[in-house]
Amino acid sequence: MSEDRHYPALSARLASGRLGPLLTLLFRLAPPRWSEYVLTHWTGKKFVIAIPYLWLLLFFLVPFLIVFKISFSETRIAMPPYAPLLEWAGHQVVAIRLNLGNYAFLLTDDLYVSSYLYSVKVAAISAFLCLLIGYPMAWAIARSTPAWRGIFLMLVILPFWTSFLLRVYAWIGLLKSNGVINNVLMAIGVIDAPITMMQTDFAVYIGIVYSYLPFMILPLYANLEKHDQTLLEAAADLGARPLTIFLRVTLPLSMPGIVAGVLLVFIPAVGEYVIPSLLGRTDQLMIGRILADEFFSNRDWPVASAVAIFMLVLLMLPIMVFQRIQNRELEAQR
Amino acid sequence: MRGRFISGSALFIGFAFLYVPILSMVVFSFNNSRLVTVWDAQNSPTLKWYHALFSNEQILGAAWLSIKIAAMTASVAVVLGTLAGLVLARFGPFRGRTLLSGMTTAPLVMPEVITGLSMLLLFIAMEQLLGWPEGRSALTVTIAHVTFAMAYVTVIVQSQLAGFDDSLEEAAMDLGARPARVFFRITLPLILPAIASGWLLAFTLSWDDLVISQFVAGPGSSTLPMVIFSKMRLGVSPDVNALATILVLIVALGVVGGSLWMRRLEKRRERESQLAASDL
Numbered sequence: 001m002s003e004d005r006h007y008p009a010l011s012a013r014l015a016s017g018r019l020g021p022l023l024t025l026l027f028r029l030a031p032p033r034w035s036e037y038v039l040t041h042w043t044g045k046k047f048v049i050a051i052p053y054l055w056l057l058l059f060f061l062v063p064f065l066i067v068f069k070i071s072f073s074e075t076r077i078a079m080p081p082y083a084p085l086l087e088w089a090g091h092q093v094v095a096i097r098l099n100l101g102n103y104a105f106l107l108t109d110d111l112y113v114s115s116y117l118y119s120v121k122v123a124a125i126s127a128f129l130c131l132l133i134g135y136p137m138a139w140a141i142a143r144s145t146p147a148w149r150g151i152f153l154m155l156v157i158l159p160f161w162t163s164f165l166l167r168v169y170a171w172i173g174l175l176k177s178n179g180v181i182n183n184v185l186m187a188i189g190v191i192d193a194p195i196t197m198m199q200t201d202f203a204v205y206i207g208i209v210y211s212y213l214p215f216m217i218l219p220l221y222a223n224l225e226k227h228d229q230t231l232l233e234a235a236a237d238l239g240a241r242p243l244t245i246f247l248r249v250t251l252p253l254s255m256p257g258i259v260a261g262v263l264l265v266f267i268p269a270v271g272e273y274v275i276p277s278l279l280g281r282t283d284q285l286m287i288g289r290i291l292a293d294e295f296f297s298n299r300d301w302p303v304a305s306a307v308a309i310f311m312l313v314l315l316m317l318p319i320m321v322f323q324r325i326q327n328r329e330l331e332a333q334r
Numbered sequence: 335m336r337g338r339f340i341s342g343s344a345l346f347i348g349f350a351f352l353y354v355p356i357l358s359m360v361v362f363s364f365n366n367s368r369l370v371t372v373w374d375a376q377n378s379p380t381l382k383w384y385h386a387l388f389s390n391e392q393i394l395g396a397a398w399l400s401i402k403i404a405a406m407t408a409s410v411a412v413v414l415g416t417l418a419g420l421v422l423a424r425f426g427p428f429r430g431r432t433l434l435s436g437m438t439t440a441p442l443v444m445p446e447v448i449t450g451l452s453m454l455l456l457f458i459a460m461e462q463l464l465g466w467p468e469g470r471s472a473l474t475v476t477i478a479h480v481t482f483a484m485a486y487v488t489v490i491v492q493s494q495l496a497g498f499d500d501s502l503e504e505a506a507m508d509l510g511a512r513p514a515r516v517f518f519r520i521t522l523p524l525i526l527p528a529i530a531s532g533w534l535l536a537f538t539l540s541w542d543d544l545v546i547s548q549f550v551a552g553p554g555s556s557t558l559p560m561v562i563f564s565k566m567r568l569g570v571s572p573d574v575n576a577l578a579t580i581l582v583l584i585v586a587l588g589v590v591g592g593s594l595w596m597r598r599l600e601k602r603r604e605r606e607s608q609l610a611a612s613d614l
Contacts (some may be wrong), residue, residue, distance in 0.1 A: 053430070053434055136344030157589070163562075163578070165544055165559050169562075171355055173362065271448060274563070291451065301455070304451060
């Protein structure tokens with residue numbers, strides 16, 4: 001009842017008169033607060049909400065339900081290569097077949113379990129290395145003068161705008177046996193024979209850290225930049241040494257940034273497909289590669305779907321933590 | 335003093351890590367040798383890989399297709415993302431808000447193989463049920479790209495809107511403007527920088543995407559990353575270095591130019607608001 005907020009007594013008296021309905025209408029046309037008006041009256045509001053909502057429902061949520069459904073079907077040699085869940089079994093009976101075999105298969109076959117564990121390990125180590133490189137950088141950027149800050153931030157983001165694939169490709173040239181790093185090390189006499197760096201875990205770590213570094217630095221910077229300098233001064237005045245100040249004030253305050261950055265690297269890295277395909281081992285595949293192979297090479301859609309659902313379940317908790325942090329950040333800016 | 339040393343070396347090491355690989359690609363793009371990493375001092379520098387690149391019809395065609403898909407993606411994602419950001423930042427609580435905010439943050443971290451697989455299975459199911467979309471094409475790639483790119487636009491617009499309070503919009507309402515007019519005359523100009531950077535980000539995300547495209551692209555719709563990826567699997571080839579160099583150059587010019595333009599825009603706005611304040 002926003003019209004009553006402005007002139008409650010008047011509007012009540014007028015509304016009770018003979019011209020009441022007309023006057024109420026007029027008051028409705030009078031301007032209340034914008035946001036309140038939009039919330040309570042504007043008919044376009046539902047329409048505006050509906051457009052992005054329907055798009056995301058159709059193209060983001062429904063696809064997961066389909067994957068979920070197919071993960072319970074049986075594989076068939078047909079197009080599409082899976083059996084429907086609902087089938088006319090004749091005599092007015094609808095048979096629902098829930099095939100849990102795909103999940104049982106995942107959990108019993110060593111290949112899947114070991115590649116899940118391997119993916120989580122690679123993603124966790126990469127996220128940690130990213131933090132190790134990204135934190136000092138974010139901290140240094142936040143401490144620099146405003147003019148330099150802009151330049152440094154631009155330098156952090158700039159590689160991100162160039163092609164991701166080409167940046168991974170650059171590392172092939174550096175890491176190969178006859179690549180730049182080995183050539184340089186041999187030329188200055190540090191090593192005699194080339195070190196094998198391609199198709200190792202090390203190469204995958206490098207690739208992931210390199211590609212995801214901006215995702216670590218940006219949330220950390222956003223957090224560190226907001227820190228209250230007077231807190232640091234107060235700690236220094238009370239006699240704390242720089243290291244103590246960092247460990248007792250800066251580090252605890254930057255925890256939301258650390259968690260956000262680590263999750264932004266860890267979650268997508270678990271399902272990483274391109275980097276391990278180009279730089280990684282061939283004897284131990286990551287789960288993203290397994291999923292793609294099941295789908296494209298084996299044409300086993302139900303198993304590929306079960307792999308996807310399993311990965312999603314595994315990542316559900318980190319994704320929810322990330323959403324909470326993200327929402328709190330957005331609310332806190334108000 | 336020690337703090338400055340630590341921050342200086344952190345930045346030096348970090349930026350060296352970020353830029354040495356890119357620089358090595360630029361340098362080796364002028365190398366004459368077919369062996370990508372061995373510098374042929376006699377015949378280099380040479381532009382022959384650039385020549386090879388520009389006579390490669392397949393790469394040029396794929397690049398043009400990627401540009402078209404990226405531009406289309408960015409434009410649709412900006413509209414949808416702006417609406418979603420506006421709804422989340424300004425429309426207060428409504429039924430289903432949590433689901434909407436979940437659906438706009440989840441794509442930010444969702445592993446690409448999962449998104450790709452689920453989109454493809456959706457398109458196949460839709461084709462069976464509705465007969466649309468017919469097969470996999472540039473259209474399905476664009477729809478898939480819009481869906482994950484709009485999440486980024488939403489976050490940018492939402493955080494920009496969260497930075498302003500709604501007093502300007504309220505004032506416009508008090509002066510008698512209708513909601514739609516308030517949006518186009520007040521809200522939209524305020525968030526224009528966010529929309530511009532959202533468009534560029536969406537363009538880059540689409541232009542860069544390999545995994546999702548591989549799932550949802552059809553036989554005739556190979557994007558540039560898909561062509562490069564299949565080239566790379568056959569072995570490294572130096573014309574990819576030339577391509578990388580061109581891209582780095584375009585991006586560097588674009589980013590520097592863009593940020594100069596943004597700074598000018600900001601200065602002008604500051605001046606205008608000062609003028610407006612002095613008029614009062």
